[in-house]
Amino acid sequence: MPNFKVKKIKKLILPFRKDEVELEWMAENDNVILIYTKVNEESFFLQVKKEKDSFIIKGDKHTKPSKIAYLQKSLQVFRDYFCHNEDIISEAFAFKHNALIEKTSLIAYDFDQLLAQIKGKIYIEIGFGSGRHLLYQAKNNPDVLVIGIEIYNPAITQVAKLAKKQNINNILLIQSDARLLLSVLKPNSVEKIFLHFPVPWDKKPHRRVIARNFCEECARVLGKNGRFELRTDSCEYFDFTLKQFLCFNSPKFTLKKNENLEISSKYEDRWKKQNKDIFDLWVWNLDNVCDGLNLDDFDFSDITFNANDLILLEKNFKNLTLKGDDYFLHFENLYQVKEGLIFKIAFGAFNKPEHCYIGVSKNIEFLFKKPFKIKENLKAIEKLKKVLKFHFDVIVFS
Template sequence: MPHFKTKTFIQPTFPLQDSCSGDSFIFVDRYYSSLYPKLSIILTKYQSTNQKQTQEFLIEVKEKENQTLIKCNKESKIAPIEIPKNALRILSKNQQVISHNLNPQNITSDLKLPFIQTINNFIDFDSFLKTNNLQNKQIWLEIGFGSGRNLLYNAQHNKDILHIGVEIHTPSLEQVARQIGLLNLNNIYILSYDARIFLELLPSNNINRILVHFPIPWDKSPHRRIFSNTFLKEANRVLKQNGTLELRTDSEEYFLYAKSIANKEEWLIHESCNKDSNIISKYEARWKKMQKNIYDLILTAKINSDFKNSQYDFSFKDINFISDTLNSHGFKRCKIIKDGYFVSIEDLFISKFNDKILKVSFGDFNYPENRYIIIDNEIRYLKSQPLPTNINQKCHNILCDLLFKER
């Protein structure tokens, strides 16, 4: 994570407006933790030269005995990583820096931005396609693209198809973004996110092909596998009729598991072993050299699915009805556990003007959301609203019950 260390952090006067390498920032204010005296966060706003929308993120300040660590906040970070790096470069001015990892990369933020998407770009998927003139395109989705060899190959050799890549490992995302820029590809979008949630957000009957190549087998922790009954249900829903879900793996146990949970009423099932591939990753080449078998499972959706039509409301009540417990003296942690999901209020940060930022986490136990709620002249989630899922709606309703007193 981008950071620098200094003996003592010399705080600038807020709000501070400055720019670095073409990126413009406003450092709004510093907020202090109610639970940890040596922890604070700086609310930061960013606007690029080629995007109208302002993005918000947080910078953490952690004081220690002999030094202070200033770093990008993990939960609120924005992509590409050069953006928070530039913000930290500004804050490192006039500081006695001990160490840092803020050296610039060989590619600018503006070059990477067109290819890297955020999950919010896909919440209204139809509008996303329309805005980018992609309504009539076939769509291939690759989950866990890693080094991007297969994703880039498909994009290069199928330029009339829209390619979307989802990868939870951010360094891989940055690496592939550079390759997209160097290859001058304009038919590919990538994002870093959990593919299980990503599928839940997509509308029905939109995807032609889903590729999952060499996922982590998790043989000792099968509950962590991407393939599950829920995953197959969502994949079947988002695929068009005769669309395919394709698994390629070196793990026979994973292959047999995936095949066993595929519902024959929903899928046509085709399997093969050691089938030739147009592109071979370095890991596949290594496994073939070891004479390991490579298994392919292709599931074809039999029918079109019913359309998903859900309405969600993540708005907050009037600021005047915020609970009196949200102050530094009366603040206490709170955790509520329900069947399959939870809500946790973890910390309260307060500025010198008594504006507040609340740290919360909630959602499914397997992939929770870590969020911040800004409370100043209005109440809003930092960066964006929670993802529109049934569990997140339940969690938001619980948060409202906790944060607001009755009228």
């Protein structure tokens, strides 16, 4: 993460604007100052962390912008206008002035943008890496939108460049956890889901993408005619995945070993050179499991606060975690702003948590984007509303 360290900073007088960077307002507690920053209509927090004899300035990891250049430019502006050169201790960022380029339509920078672009047939590839298989599917299925999910941003940028070079336009890439994406897609909206050579995590199976709830989400978005395809060099992962899908009522399978495909990933090339076996598992005809939960929008309209309420919230704040059967709510930090408070919380499902900043003044609002409308998030936010209504009173924890 780009950052720099400085002995001291000048007095922060906000709002401040220089070129594309706007430093609008700040929130703080005893250890950290958060600076609400905008670059080219994207908003995020710069974080000024106080240490004994210095400050570390970096981006907040849970609100980071889509392009690292936006963060680098913001750090440069903060350094140049709120620090003295002689006070700089160290730097770990380098901004290039040609880096603030236009966004490409091949990359979705949030789920709202992705969902707005979904039309017609959909394939999904989870963890596309170098993009060989994803680009092959897109090139050979021009009437299909191939959505690629990857957690590593450099891979997304590189594959987008390759697609543009090859004039492939029917792909959409997003940096996310695949489990979150599946949870917000409509039922029966996907034709194929590819998971090729995932990290097997043989010694830590709880970290695998494959799990019972993941399989249920696959069933929901695929429908009976949709197909899940696993390709792996791990026999243990193959067996594990097969057992998860055998929990459905009448699944159908195709099992293959050492099948040669027209396209091969760099990992597959490596495994073949080592004479390792390659396993394929295709799954379809999955019955959809639905609990009928109504996923309404998050709504705080029934809660209002006055000055005394804010005083009580600040006084009673606790760093604590509340747990339900299938969700949790963790209060991480509290920050003061000019006319209210900001809570940083983690919440949702245990295996796919979200992190958000909540602004509390007269009303409550999400500062950046709303959480995904999945049942675990809704339950956690309902608990949040109760905690805030009762000002962290102990009766809400029973």
